[in-house]
Amino acid sequence: MTLSMYQAAVPVLSRRLAILSSLLAKGADHAAAAGIDPSDLLATRLAPDMFPLTRQVQIASDGAKGGVARLAGVEVPSFPDEETTIPELQARLARTIEFVDGVPADRFEGSEDRRITLKAGPRELEFAGRDFLFGFVLPNVFFHVTTAYAILRHRGVPIGKMDYLGAS
Amino acid sequence: MTLSMYQAAVPVLSRRLAILSSLLAKGADHAAAAGIDPSDLLATRLAPDMFPLTRQVQIASDGAKGGVARLAGVEVPSFPDEETTIPELQARLARTIEFVDGVPADRFEGSEDRRITLKAGPRELEFAGRDFLFGFVLPNVFFHVTTAYAILRHRGVPIGKMDYLGAS
Numbered sequence: 001m002t003l004s005m006y007q008a009a010v011p012v013l014s015r016r017l018a019i020l021s022s023l024l025a026k027g028a029d030h031a032a033a034a035g036i037d038p039s040d041l042l043a044t045r046l047a048p049d050m051f052p053l054t055r056q057v058q059i060a061s062d063g064a065k066g067g068v069a070r071l072a073g074v075e076v077p078s079f080p081d082e083e084t085t086i087p088e089l090q091a092r093l094a095r096t097i098e099f100v101d102g103v104p105a106d107r108f109e110g111s112e113d114r115r116i117t118l119k120a121g122p123r124e125l126e127f128a129g130r131d132f133l134f135g136f137v138l139p140n141v142f143f144h145v146t147t148a149y150a151i152l153r154h155r156g157v158p159i160g161k162m163d164y165l166g167a168s
Numbered sequence: 169m170t171l172s173m174y175q176a177a178v179p180v181l182s183r184r185l186a187i188l189s190s191l192l193a194k195g196a197d198h199a200a201a202a203g204i205d206p207s208d209l210l211a212t213r214l215a216p217d218m219f220p221l222t223r224q225v226q227i228a229s230d231g232a233k234g235g236v237a238r239l240a241g242v243e244v245p246s247f248p249d250e251e252t253t254i255p256e257l258q259a260r261l262a263r264t265i266e267f268v269d270g271v272p273a274d275r276f277e278g279s280e281d282r283r284i285t286l287k288a289g290p291r292e293l294e295f296a297g298r299d300f301l302f303g304f305v306l307p308n309v310f311f312h313v314t315t316a317y318a319i320l321r322h323r324g325v326p327i328g329k330m331d332y333l334g335a336s
Contacts, residue, residue, distance in 0.1 A: 002280045003171040003298065012302045046214065047321040112170045120330075130171065134180045139333055142310035143317075150318045153215045162288075165307055 009071060009133055013064040013089035014100050019166040020060055020145045021093045023152055024160060027053075028086045029159040038086050044151050053151045055081075057089045060144035061096040065135040067137030068100045070116050071129055116135055174276040177301055179240060181232040181309055182268050188313045189261045190226055191320055191327060195221075196254045198325040206254050212319050215330035219318045223249075225257045228312035235305030236268045239297055266300040273315040275318050 013041040031038045045052045051059065058081050077099055083089045114129040127136060149164050189264040199206045213220040219227065226249050245267055251257045282297040295304060319330050 002173055003176055005170055007298070008171055009177055012306075015303070019241075027194065047317050047324070050318075050321055084306075110170075118185050130175070134176065135183070136333065138306065139184075139310065141331060142307065142328075146314035147318055148310050149311075150214050150218075150315055153218055154282075157213070161311075164311060167302065 004105070004108060005111045005129065006070060007135070009068055009108065010100055010103065010105070012099050012138065014081060015058065015166060016095050016141055016145050017064055017093045017100070018031075019164065020057065021090045021147055022166070023145075023149055023157075023163060024057070024086050024090055024093075025159050026159050026163065027152045027155075030152075030155075036155070039084070041152070041155055042084075042086070042089075044155055045155060045166040046147070046151060050147075053148055054089065056082060056144045056148040056151065057093065058099060060082065060141055060148065061092050063137060063140040065099050066097050066118075067133065067141070068103055069113065071111040071133060071137075072103045073111075074103060074107065088089070088115070092137065129143075136151070172273070172276065173196040173202065173239060173279045174273040177191060177236055177276065177305070178229050178268055178271065178273070180306065182217055183334060184309055184313050185228065185232055185261045185265050187332065188225065188307045188316060190334070191313075191331060192225070192258055192261075192323075193329065194255050195320045195323075196325050197321075198320075202324070204323070207252070207324055209325075210252075210321070212226075212253070212323055214315070214319060214322060218315075221316055222251060222257065222314045224319065225261065225302065226251065227314065228309055229260050231308040231312060232307060233267050235301065235309070236271055238286065239279040239282065239301060239305075240271045240277065241282070243280060244293070252289050254292075281290075284304050330333075 027041055031041050042054045043052045066076050079092060083092055109130040116129055116132045117124055117126045152159060187308060199209050210222045211220045231257055234244050235275040247260060251260055265270045284297055285292055285294045320327060
């Protein structure tokens with residue numbers, strides 16, 4: 001055994017949120033340069049019944065803080081969904097990163113077998129911690145970061161795969 | 169330490185590819201029901217300079233087999249990018265899953281510290297195995313599966329988040 005649950009969760013999620021914040025910064029730059037109202041960018045969705053960019057960012061935040069808190073057995077911090085600008089969304093991501101990074105590594109000990117239940121719409125899902133992380137938390141956060149990226153690309157923001165990967 | 173590199177790679181990637189195959193099946197059903205040419209679905213992209221659906225599936229396959237092979241220190245199987253139909257793409261995913269699932273778990277021992285180099289466009293990237301898995305392979309495969317999902321949603325295929333998560 002060569003990995004801890006902490007290693008597979010905290011730095012991975014924290015990095016994704018930092019990258020999402022950078023993608024939003026490029027969105028803001030592009031909106032300014034192209035004369036697009038940033039609110040219009042934030043309201044963009046890829047299908048009429050998909051969530052717009054603002055909500056993608058909020059759910060990425062929720063997925064990361066909820067996932068980490070449940071694995072670590074600490075209370076999930078509640079952030080009201082009130083952001084209406086790119087800087088406000090970036091501030092939320094910064095607060096989320098601060099929370100995620102601040103959970104002590106030793107709280108994750110034994111979390112691979114911890115029973116975790118959560119509501120998903122009308123259903124109650126139950127997982128062992130390991131399956132929760134790899135089958136729910138990571139897929140969910142990657143989903144919303146990628147969808148945010150796709151919305152920005154769809155609107156012409158000049159970003160590429162390396163911006164998503166965050167490769168240095 | 170409570171996780172192995174094998175656990176964090178093989179079942180996670182294998183499941184994503186199986187889910188992607190299910191999403192494609194729903195795309196095929198929708199195309200048949202709505203009188204859309206499946207080729208038209210496969211050629212859809214979210215931005216003029218993004219890859220179309222076919223290529224998203226091929227790259228998800230490449231990311232999974234390349235990632236697993238490099239971590240395990242075995243040869244990367246080469247699959248020609250010749251698929252032109254949904255069933256052909258599903259066959260490729262099935263072949264990829266068969267390869268990924270067939271790599272013995274003990275080949276991953278020590279892979280967290282293995283030095284891995286790969287070409288990404290004009291650049292050479294170098295990683296320790298752990299960073300390769302969490303900072304490159306998983307982000308990359310999740311990216312292409314999510315983008316495939318987004319393309320299908322953008323074209324009106326009736327799928328939802330639970331289809332992406334694969335929650336039972």
